[in-house]
Amino acid sequence: MKPRHPHNTEDCRAVSEILQRVGDKWTVLVVGKLGDGSMRFNELRAAVGGISQKMLTTTLRGLERDGFVTRTVFPTVPPRVDYELTDLGHELLVPVAALGEWARLNTARVRAARQRFDGAAAN
Amino acid sequence: MKPRHPHNTEDCRAVSEILQRVGDKWTVLVVGKLGDGSMRFNELRAAVGGISQKMLTTTLRGLERDGFVTRTVFPTVPPRVDYELTDLGHELLVPVAALGEWARLNTARVRAARQRFDGAAAN
DNA sequence: CCGCATCCGCAGCGATACTG
């Protein structure tokens, strides 16, 4: 008997949506760094590495909008802005970390499959 | 003391890669449908719904390349091609389904957060 | 220090038409 995961169309759409939401270039990296506690804008920028100002702002706005992070502005000069994961953000991290663990364990297998495929295509 | 998920930079990159791989528009939908057993090209096309033949081909080629599905051609006329999940593909489905379950349970919270955010922005 | 505005290249995706 097959495992028959609960995949009705409706659920698949939900998975698809959330994966596209989280599957952009920077979101998980930012959320991951924020997993260890609140951080300031440039601190986060340095921690992630390679992200442009624009994309960090965009990413953070999106996360804030969806309720995954909070944004706290200290009206000092120079200004200071802290970002922190909400409860929802932390909870999201759980299944994402599971997928990450899977990725870590299986990248070798995927790379091997790729080499086989690309080798066969070169015939 | 904080939970401190195991998020070194290297792991985060791995998560990011796999999420981008799987986070495109159709991949999870196709893999989901294939989760119940092997399917033919147009059968899959109908089951997924709304996907163009070009994107289905592209998606399937990518999945085949990465070792998630097998492609079996029957040299009959008219031609018949079956696609089926590999073991690796089935294993991938496990953490993806977990994320999907999370998505299903929390879409309401996300939508609420969005409404709050968008409402506040309209001030 | 933080972030918005603008411009631009490029890849993802769709629509359509054509082959074995």
Next chain:
DNA sequence: CAGTATCGCTGCGGATGCGG
């Protein structure tokens, strides 16, 4: 039936410059 080829649109993401 199962693809390939081509075109056009759109949005992501990078670079740069300005503003509070």
